[in-house]
Amino acid sequence: MNKSKAQRHGKALSEAKIQRRREVQSAYYYRNRQLTSSFLNRQAEYEYFANTGKKICKACGEAKEPAEFYTDNKAADKLTRDCKECRLDISLSNYYKRKENR
Numbered sequence: 001m002n003k004s005k006a007q008r009h010g011k012a013l014s015e016a017k018i019q020r021r022r023e024v025q026s027a028y029y030y031r032n033r034q035l036t037s038s039f040l041n042r043q044a045e046y047e048y049f050a051n052t053g054k055k056i057c058k059a060c061g062e063a064k065e066p067a068e069f070y071t072d073n074k075a076a077d078k079l080t081r082d083c084k085e086c087r088l089d090i091s092l093s094n095y096y097k098r099k100e101n102r
């Protein structure tokens with residue numbers, strides 16, 4: 001009798017935990033989708049690229065030729081999000097940040 005009660009209690013707890021985890025996860029994904037690249041943004045980017053042949057850099061926001069981006073095999077268009085100049089700036093600033101912290 002006691003054992004079954006405990007089992008029922010444990011089951012209820014784990015179900016509540018799973019529910020909570022689901023809520024947190026869905027809220028996280030929803031926020032992420034809203035803040036970063038949404039489907040509409042991506043669609044607009046593809047259309048812009050198809051019309052002008054240029055890609056917009058995520059860091060400086062300028063439209064540049066595909067040759068100004070490094071290749072990224074993981075990306076859908078095989079190009080990085082940032083242009084070469086911005087990549088250099090980012091990597092240099094990270095390098096100096098790390099150097100200062102040492």
Ligand SMILES: [Zn+2]
Pocket residue numbers: 057058059060061062082083084085086
């Ligand atoms: Zn850039």
